[in-house]
Amino acid sequence: MQSHVMTANGLADGAVVYLHASGRWVRDLQQAVVADTAEGCAKLEALAEEAVRKRLVIGHYLFAVSLNESGPQPIVQRERIRAAGPTVGTDLPAGRQDAEV
Amino acid sequence: MYRYDEFDFAFVKQRVDEFREQIERRLAGELTEEQFKPLRLMNGLYLQLHAYMLRVAIPYGTLSSCQMRRLAWIARTYDRGYGHFTTRQNIQYNWPRLQDVPKILEALAEVGMHAIQTSGNCIRNVTSDPFAGVAADEIEDPRVYAEILRQWSTLHPEFSFLPRKFKIAITGSPHDRAAIRVHDIGLRMLRDESGAPGFEVVVGGGQGRTPVIGETIRKFLPSQHLISYLEAILRTYNLLGRRDNLYKSRIKILVKQVGIEEFRRQVEQEWEAIRDGWQLDLPDAEVTRIADYFAPPRYEPQEAIDLSFATAQRQDPAFAQWVRCNTFAHRQAGYAIAVISLKPEGGIPGDATAGQMERVADLADRYGFGEIRVTHEQNLVLPDLRKADLPALWQALVEADLAVPNVGLITDMIACPGLDYCNLANARSIPVAQRIGQRFADRALAEELGPITLNISGCINACGHHHVANIGLLGVDKKGREFYQITLGGRADEEAAIGDIVGPAFSYDEVVDAVESVVTTYRGQRQQGETFLQTYRRVGIKPFKETLYGTG
Amino acid sequence: MALVKHGKIQEDAWTRIENDSLPLGRPLLLTKEEWCCLAATLRHWEQPLGLLLEGSDSLDDLRPVLDRFRLIALNFPKFTDGRAYSQARLLRKRYGYSGELRAVGNILQDQFLQMHRCGFDSYEVADGKVAEVWAVAIHRYRGFYQSAERGQRREGAATLPVEQPAAAAWAY
Ligand code: SF4
Numbered sequence: 001m002q003s004h005v006m007t008a009n010g011l012a013d014g015a016v017v018y019l020h021a022s023g024r025w026v027r028d029l030q031q032a033v034v035a036d037t038a039e040g041c042a043k044l045e046a047l048a049e050e051a052v053r054k055r056l057v058i059g060h061y062l063f064a065v066s067l068n069e070s071g072p073q074p075i076v077q078r079e080r081i082r083a084a085g086p087t088v089g090t091d092l093p094a095g096r097q098d099a100e101v
Numbered sequence: 102m103y104r105y106d107e108f109d110f111a112f113v114k115q116r117v118d119e120f121r122e123q124i125e126r127r128l129a130g131e132l133t134e135e136q137f138k139p140l141r142l143m144n145g146l147y148l149q150l151h152a153y154m155l156r157v158a159i160p161y162g163t164l165s166s167c168q169m170r171r172l173a174w175i176a177r178t179y180d181r182g183y184g185h186f187t188t189r190q191n192i193q194y195n196w197p198r199l200q201d202v203p204k205i206l207e208a209l210a211e212v213g214m215h216a217i218q219t220s221g222n223c224i225r226n227v228t229s230d231p232f233a234g235v236a237a238d239e240i241e242d243p244r245v246y247a248e249i250l251r252q253w254s255t256l257h258p259e260f261s262f263l264p265r266k267f268k269i270a271i272t273g274s275p276h277d278r279a280a281i282r283v284h285d286i287g288l289r290m291l292r293d294e295s296g297a298p299g300f301e302v303v304v305g306g307g308q309g310r311t312p313v314i315g316e317t318i319r320k321f322l323p324s325q326h327l328i329s330y331l332e333a334i335l336r337t338y339n340l341l342g343r344r345d346n347l348y349k350s351r352i353k354i355l356v357k358q359v360g361i362e363e364f365r366r367q368v369e370q371e372w373e374a375i376r377d378g379w380q381l382d383l384p385d386a387e388v389t390r391i392a393d394y395f396a397p398p399r400y401e402p403q404e405a406i407d408l409s410f411a412t413a414q415r416q417d418p419a420f421a422q423w424v425r426c427n428t429f430a431h432r433q434a435g436y437a438i439a440v441i442s443l444k445p446e447g448g449i450p451g452d453a454t455a456g457q458m459e460r461v462a463d464l465a466d467r468y469g470f471g472e473i474r475v476t477h478e479q480n481l482v483l484p485d486l487r488k489a490d491l492p493a494l495w496q497a498l499v500e501a502d503l504a505v506p507n508v509g510l511i512t513d514m515i516a517c518p519g520l521d522y523c524n525l526a527n528a529r530s531i532p533v534a535q536r537i538g539q540r541f542a543d544r545a546l547a548e549e550l551g552p553i554t555l556n557i558s559g560c561i562n563a564c565g566h567h568h569v570a571n572i573g574l575l576g577v578d579k580k581g582r583e584f585y586q587i588t589l590g591g592r593a594d595e596e597a598a599i600g601d602i603v604g605p606a607f608s609y610d611e612v613v614d615a616v617e618s619v620v621t622t623y624r625g626q627r628q629q630g631e632t633f634l635q636t637y638r639r640v641g642i643k644p645f646k647e648t649l650y651g652t653g
Numbered sequence: 654m655a656l657v658k659h660g661k662i663q664e665d666a667w668t669r670i671e672n673d674s675l676p677l678g679r680p681l682l683l684t685k686e687e688w689c690c691l692a693a694t695l696r697h698w699e700q701p702l703g704l705l706l707e708g709s710d711s712l713d714d715l716r717p718v719l720d721r722f723r724l725i726a727l728n729f730p731k732f733t734d735g736r737a738y739s740q741a742r743l744l745r746k747r748y749g750y751s752g753e754l755r756a757v758g759n760i761l762q763d764q765f766l767q768m769h770r771c772g773f774d775s776y777e778v779a780d781g782k783v784a785e786v787w788a789v790a791i792h793r794y795r796g797f798y799q800s801a802e803r804g805q806r807r808e809g810a811a812t813l814p815v816e817q818p819a820a821a822a823w824a825y
Contacts, residue, residue, distance in 0.1 A: 009148055009152075011127075011128070011199065012128065012198065012199050012200055013152070013153075013198040013199065013200070014148055014149075014151070014152040014153035014197075014198065014199060015151070015152060016150070016151055052134075055128065055130055058134050058148065059134075059148060075581060076581035077520060077528075077529075077581060077582070077583055078150070078520060078526075078581075081150065081520055081521060081529075082150050082151065085151065086151070086521035086522060086531075087521055087529065087532055088449050088521050088531045088532060088535065089447075089449070089535070108796055108807055108809075111795055111796075112794065112795075112796065112798070115793055115794050115795070118793070119763075119793055123763065136732070136761060139732075139733050140761075140763055222733070222735075252798040252799075253798060253799050254798075254799075255798045255799075256767075256794075256797070256798065257798075257799055258738065258766070258767035258768075258770035258771050258797075258799075258801050259735075259738040259739055259742055259767075259771055259801065260735070260738075261735065261738075261767055262732075262733050262734065262735025262738065263735060328799075336739050336742075336743075339735060339736060339738070339739045340708075340736055340739050340740070344708075344734055344736075374747055375746075375747070378746075379746060379800075380800060381799075381800065383806075
């Protein structure tokens with residue numbers, strides 16, 4: 001089965017986050033937990049719903065990734081841009097690097 | 102320009118308090134996201150790809166230098182040091198945090214600004230001619246009625262949960278710089294035979310998935326009846342517009358479905374019933390009160406023609422080019438309107454840094470009357486400049502990287518945020534605009550090509566107005582890859598037209614070459630003195646198709 | 654379900670037709686369809702009658718009989734469905750209905766004020782706790798920008814002298 005990662009946005013700051021194996025949400029896609037079975041995906045879905053109930057995140061969904069040595073890689077452009085930020089040039093001031101939610 | 106009184110200040114303050122409590126209830130779990138979403142949208146707060154996005158209203162694109170400085174301060178304090186001016190004359194911040202939004206709104210309220218109804222299924226920020234009140238060709242100043250409509254539509258109890266969003270545009274000039282024919286309601290100010298002021302009312306225009314040029318529902322509406330007439334349109338739409346299908350819920354679909362004749366009959370019937378008894382229309386004294394805010398500033402009478410302006414143009418070709426491209430005729434002798442292009446080569450269309458916003462505010466104070474406009478083409482305007490001051494102003498703009506002489510030219514592109522920011526996007530808009538800007542970086546060439554509007558939308562919602570561009574690019578998704586459909590021959594002015602789709606879409610890598618091919622074809626076909634649009638109308642789409650796809 | 658009226662929880666005395674039988678001795682709430690079928694039967698009915706209307710129900714044909722009803726309940730199938738606001742205004746202003754106007758269905762406390770301004774008097778809500786916030790919601794704004802059933806345009810606004818912006822600099 002295609003590998004998947006669970007993503008969402010933080011409720012309070014809106015930032016892109018990914019579900020980590022510990023059940024916490026992290027900013028870095030490379031650290032995200034990857035599910036490659038239906039049960040694995042269901043488990044991530046349940047954890048994400050729990051986080052929505054706890055008001056940590058909103059708008060969660062699973063997306064397909066491929067795997068290489070550095071970790072999960074998005075397949076579609078939208079997820080590449082969510083993971084790496086806008087592609088419109090590098091002269092933007094760096095974003096706030098907030099703590100994990 | 103309009104200036105808040107105590108009533109207005111208290112009102113926006115109360116709105117900030119209300120929204121702060123709604124955010125607190127959301128964070129405390131008393132509101133679900135499903136409940137909160139329509140509430141936050143009604144206050145301009147979206148969730149985009151990377152973060153929340155806050156859209157701040159700039160009523161009919163008019164703001165003071167003081168307000169501009171506050172926008173800059175917010176960009177620096179709560180965002181990443183820049184803001185994005187939009188095709189609806191608003192400004193968007195791309196990175197605010199939910200918990201900071203009440204503080205941002207408080208800071209806005211202090212200078213008489215807000216984010217009320219910049220999204221949601223309600224009456225949105227009214228848009229208008231960015232040259233209102235100063236254009237040489239103007240018949241009536243639309244700002245008075247734009248402000249009246251702003252007030253009337255603000256937290257309207259009946260029209261806050263319409264079937265879909267509702268956009269009103271108003272112009273007072275024969276040359277339409279407000280694209281009124283592609284709005285839910287478009288208003289064109291004119292006078293009847295007796296000289297009484299009124300409006301041509303256009304209804305059911307729009308872009309998006311189903312682009313429609315609006316139809317005239319009333320040729321002449323006496324201006325004192327504006328509000329009762331709009332209430333009649335809105336009520337008819339609120340009751341009959343479709344609510345079962347997001348894509349069929351705009352008023353344009355209702356008008357198409359029942360036909361303009363029947364829609365007009367229903368609206369007029371409703372209007373007859375409410376016109377006199379409901380006391381909706383404003384008393385003359387109130388119209389005068391608002392109109393007084395828009396009295397012309399104290400222009401210096403022109404006593405002699407200042408030759409330094411002409412001399413400066415002769416001596417400096419770069420300045421002369423900027424004057425040719427970026428300045429426009431003012432109604433007052435000795436004055437000019439200057440457009441500050443936010444489209445530098447390779448830049449992000451519509452973006453301005455906090456420093457640039459402050460610079461523009463300073464220049465508005467120094468050379469104008471402290472007033473700034475935002476255009477739907479995502480540029481800024483200094484509306485009241487003495488011609489004699491233009492050389493010095495231009496120098497200052499050059500230093501701030503704000504003197505690109507490309508207004509109305511191919512590099513003056515409109516681009517929506519697209520897939521770099523927007524949650525609904527199929528493809529990127531900004532990097533395509535950046536690459537096109539670099540491809541046509543030769544300023545002399547761009548000017549030689551003449552007026553060309555090139556607009557880019559990242560999806561069919563058409564925030565980038567691609568349907569009404571001479572050259573329109575629409576981002577589409579093909580199996581996770583970005584493609585762009587090209588349309589030709591659209592226009593947004595008084596002769597508004599929807600562009601024709603030229604053929605199959607081009608990939609992200611091919612699209613800039615495709616645009617260049619369109620331009621090359623135009624140059625090959627062009628006859629002396631023709632604009633792109635004139636050539637296109639004369640030769641049709643065929644030659645463009647042939648060079649783009651080959652004759653086979 | 655709780656009924657909020659004037660900021661207080663009130664008992665809801667109204668009853669509906671169930672299992673094809675007309676309950677006696679209590680105020681009776683009818684859908685438009687029921688009313689159309691039963692109008693003749695109910696000609697001499699002495700208990701108060703009410704109407705429960707959907708957003709798609711037309712009002713024009715009810716005009717001649719509106720004074721038969723003591724209650725009109727307008728249904729909000731979703732809180733984002735705003736048709737009932739227009740129905741309320743038409744009933745009040747155009748058709749002169751003066752009985753009780755009730756909002757039922759899916760409504761948020763955040764909508765109390767606009768409902769109040771459109772002429773609603775009572776609210777059927779999922780959780781009676783919101784009765785406490787009703788008064789706060791109604792009084793949140795000191796004035797409004799447009800006239801409606803309740804609240805006139807710029808009522809109470811201080812009429813401040815109009816100042817022309819001074820040349821070059823004007824700030825708040
Ligand atoms: S056109 Fe589409 S991609 Fe562009 S801003 Fe609008 S919704 Fe987003």
